Structures are given as structure tokens and as C-alpha cells.
Amino acid sequence: DAGVIQSPRHEVTEMGQEVTLRCKPISGHNSLFWYRQTMMRGLELLIYFNNNVPIDDSGMPEDRFSAKMPNASFSTLKIQPSEPRDSAVYFCASSLAGHSGNTIYFGEGSWLTVV
């Protein structure tokens, strides 16, 4: 399997611009997670989907952030408008039937810089 695929790998954008990050989970996995990693706060869960339905979005920092999962093989994380403090690495991860008892697989991340 190709693993979790994320795009773009690197993005530099100006403050105020819209940013869309994309994720293709591992085929057959029914749970998808978006995490954000920063030096200050480490890894934080932003949102969790199960069977394409958002289950927990309590980690989404502000209304500027939104995530969708229109089908089992694709998800997006959108930031509009972007701000410099959004600069971070955004990871998508997938697993079978949630975290309990199953290994979670991470993509290689989208490195976002907002200037």
C-alpha cells in the first residue's frame, strides 16, 4: 500500500490567503485524523472522522479552520484566512476502527509557512 498521502508537502503563502491541505488515507481505513505539530505545543489533534463523519472537532482552533471528508478516500483541511501563527506541520493519519487496539499510520505531513 502507498500509505497515507498528503499534498502539498510544502506550502508558503501570504497572510490572508486560503490554504487547502489534502489527504488520501490508506484504503480500507475508516478513521481519519488531522493533527498539527509545532515546537511550542507538540502534536495536537484537530479533527477526527469515522466513516466520513466528523466525530470530534474540538481541536479545531478557530472558525478559520474547516475540514471535510466527502468520501472514504479523500479529506481536506482548509484555513481561510491564513495567519502567521498557523505555520506548522499538518499531519493526516488513518487507522482501522479508531485508535483502540489498532495502529495509526501517519502521512509525511504538509509543512505550512504563512508569511
Add this chain to the structure above:
Amino acid sequence: KQEVTQIPAALSVPEGENLVLNCSFTDSAIYNLQWFRQDPGKGLTSLLLIQSSQREQTSGRLNASLDKSSGRSTLYIAASQPGDSATYLCAVTDDYKLSFGAGTTVTVRA
């Protein structure tokens, strides 16, 4: 709220030495604990997953123990190699949510 702590934050050892990485967590009501490896500029790779009912897991030179009652886990890496240089993170699972430690950055000197 679950708090996960990893000590030390950084570790440098000569090649061949055994590595001992520590992880502690505040809430013992966990489903499992995972150890991950992260290389610079890369994502996280799962190394070992220990279910809450298990005491340890082994994979090659890696061995992880879990003492749920005391809220501790230890990752042992035997006979370290320069290729083991990376950041190692532990994470505990509470239902679907992983809570991560800040990681231990390991450097193995040739």
C-alpha cells in the same frame, strides 16, 4: 486531561550502547500505548503498540514495557546504531484520541 511526559528530552550515546527512553502519563484509563519514531522532515512511524492488558511488546532490537497502574512505559533499544538517531514519541490512547509526549531526540554517535 491526559498529560504525557517524556524524559529525557534529548539523549546522545555512542554506537553500541543500549538506549532507555521513558514515558509517563497521568490517567491510567488508557486503551493502549504506542511508541513512534519521527525522522527530520518526515511523518511518524509506529514502532510498537502495547494494549492496556499487556505488559510488554518486542520487535527486533526494540522492547517496550507498560505499567498502567503507575502510568509508565519504557522503550529499550538494544545495541544502538547511528540509524537509530531520531525523535521517539510515546502516545496513549483514550478511546480514539492519542495524547502525545513531546518526544526524546536521540543521537547515536558512530
